[in-house]
Amino acid sequence: MTTLTQPGVHTDLIGKPVTDPNRETFWNASKGWASWAFTLDHKRIAVMYLIGVLAAFFLGGTMAIVLRTMLLTNSDVVAGGLGKGPTAVNFYNQAFTIHGAVMVFMFIIPAIPAVIGNMVLPMQVGAIDVAFPRLNLMSFYCWLVGALFFLAVLVMGGLDTGWTFYTPYSIRTSTAATAAVLGAFILGFSSILTGVNFVATVHMMRPEGQGWFKLPLLLWALYSTAVIQILATPVLAITLLLVAAERILGVGIFDPALGGDPVLFQHFFWFYSHPAVYIMVLPGLGVISEIISVFSRKHIFGYKFIAFSSLAIALFGFIVWGHHMFTSGQSWLLNAIFSLLTMSVAIPSAVKVFNWLATMYRGRIRLDTPMLYGMGFIWLFTIGGLTGLFLAALNTDIHFHDTYFVVAHFHYVMVGSTLFAFIGGLYYWWPKMFGKMYDEKWGRIGAWVVFIGFNLTFFIQFLAGSRGMPRRYANYPDEYQVYHHISTLGSYVLTIGLFIVLFNWIHSIRKGRPAPANPWGANSMEWQSLSPPPHLNFDTPPKVGDPYNFDGWKYDPDIDAYVMRDDYEEIMAKGQH
Amino acid sequence: MTTISADHAHGHDDDGHGHDHHGHHPAQAHHFESMEQQFESGKLGMWVFLATEILMFGGLFCAYSIYRGLNPDVFLFAHKALDTKMGAINTAVLLASSFTMAWGVLAISRGKPKLCLLMLVLTFIGGCGFMGIKTKEYYDKYTHAFVPGKANAFYNVGGAYTNPEKLQEGVGYIQYKQGHGDDHHGDDHGAHGGDHSEDDAEHGDAEHENDGHAAEAAEGGHHGDDAHDAGKASPAGVEAAEDTAHAAAVPAAPPPSVWPPKPVDHANIKTPANAAPATHPNFTRQAEEVADVSAVESLYKGAAKAQAQAGHAHYPGSPAELDPLSGERTHIFFQIYFIMTGLHGLHVLIGMGVLLWVAWLVAPHAWRMFVLASAPATVGLYFLIAGYLMGPVVWMLVFGGLCLAAAVAMVVMGLGKLDDDRPGAFSPEYYTPVEIGGLYWHLVDLIWIFLFPLLYLIH
């Protein structure tokens, strides 16, 4: 950290202070609530999404803390004001359902594509906006309406099916499952529309000179995600529609009492929901590729391998759904095939991890906050991925199925990885989005507390699960108490860490130092605009270059940021070395 | 985009204000570099969206395949309730409308907006025709208790039929249709081909054997002879007979010797070999008289056995001919039918809305009110005709009348604007909405092309 000579002003690409106090940014380009509610600006839509998904995260997180607190005790004795009588157990069922459904459908799935993707994707192809700005706004309103359905569920008697809506229970439950599946249906449309937009934008809006292999890897990841969103979500949509039809009309397609087949529901559901795991984690993989390279000051290692591994994960993700039904009476042949296919997903995942490590190797690593999250991500993703192999293997899965081992596994992959990439990515693009720097010290403290809290909460669940603690139970034998105590303690630490992050962000918006154009010395095009960008993203058309060639920028200690070299274009023309 | 003009501050209006200094086409949105990029983006987006639609229907096709694969006989049996002829007409209607749609796109791309408008209107009329025929079909289904959900004739909870009267109605209707060769795709039945009298005779024979064994089975059951208080004309049968009058698929009303059914002298009936001459359809009547569902089922089983012994390759005659699990699933055929065709119908309606919107844009300003008027006119006519045929139902007639009145008012307003000489919105440089609206309409057509054989033409 250096003493800054001009701490109070924004600086531009070459480090010159931006003095015009009335400079137009996307924040002040137009005023009034209508200019936000009807905006077609991808950056404003990203901001609205950010507020929305953070609110959803808060709701889902509250439920998590509630259920972890209830699990502190295994007796009927009142603990922390929450008992374990029948009412309390019903409440527990609702808490884990709302936690899961809200986190999956309203937070993790939209988080990175809709917030970071919306903010960054058009700028990374040097465009003014996504291909279909109106569709983009419609996607946000679909999200909002879907979210309202879930809020309605909360007041209409809750939901106790688990986020998976397994039939026939979801047909019979007296809780508000119809509203919930319709809500998820609408949220699915929001996801589809975002996917359509991103595919068209990446295909059509790239400037001359930016071929597919000059795209930042985030775009490969978002593109692969969009493919999954487009191909998998409609199947979920029709499945949820059928569940609604079961509940309203009693059509019986998934109801064994009416001649229907509940396992068919599971096939349909997981045909979407396994790929959905990659909807959640692929954008995170893209964010991490950016962060690791930029903060190692080194060209990403194995660009094409990372790019194609994203596509491979997306495609493999479609042919492994049967691993959720190893114990549902699937034929042994199908089980064996799905087991084998599932393990094959480990290959592209491992390709990524090795490439990140190779990128860091002999890099000049800066341990700034985004990088801490990036490295935390690699740790969590590796653990989550490797434990996935335990569950992909048929013999071990019989033992681990529906235990806390599974809970720990998917939290490591979905929450650990995605949440870390999301927070890390927000820190990374924060200066661009809000035009303010955050407090680096508290950023790092927060990262450590979140990391420790997360591992404390979930690592112990591997042990509990491998010793037989089943998931979704409100009660348990005494032997498991110590695991639950440690896990609950960890969840409190995690909560503290997340609040540190939140306060750091709020502090940054209120008191943060004005951000320079390129604080990290990254070379993707969004950093060639001022922070925050103007309404039309760029005052001058950005220059296209290899996004991982950082030689065109040099560090300027006076402003604690990178400035563009005079011979930038020659360096880019020379290409990578 | 080297400067930021103040006009941009109010969002991304793509009507081109503030961009004129670039010399762009007025319809070019500011975030596109060229009209071509905009057109290709729109097309790509639509194709991707169509992929999601196909996958959504794909889920239903998948459910269909699984249930049909598990219970082929259920589908053979139950699909007879559908009206192949109407389905075929609807296929032709949609194909024709796809043709006019494609012609319309071609017309506007060659700069002929009036021809395009004509084609769009024809396409819209095709959509109306499809929905009208579909309504008629649904209504026929409804009169025979083939409905979605719990009121379905074959609705079955835990192995027990829940709607006995409707079950009789439904089985009777299907058997009737089966017997009367309303089967335009029966080539696999050898002797059942073209010649209807032969067809009837053979069917009659088989049905008669059913009858014999059904009777036997019933006698064995606790209902005994009560089941054969013969001679009453069955309401279901009459209904079915009436049906022939309007179901054009059947060439003529059945000959009197076959319809209404004669009483069966069941004393003579012991085995298929010495079964009495055919009366047809017979099952309905017996089923109708047996109130108890279990007795109905035992009748089915008798019929099934008879057919098995007679060794006829034959459509299953009743749910009970199917294996016990299949019987529970007969209603699922109808559930799938209604969900698939219902969702498709919804898509047709949305497509018609898109057509109207595109037609409004294509039309010169002087004609736009007339295009708009076609919406209330269509809805109004629909409710008037349906309201008249169904009852008459007063509220439908009133609502239809109001819609027509609105349409007339719009036409009158339109007459006052005939001197507006502004042209329509599209030109060979810009007609993206026509193109992507057309793509959507083709998809709707394509889905039906799959639905029709899968649901109506089951062998």
Ligand SMILES: [Cu+2]
């Ligand atoms: Cu999975």
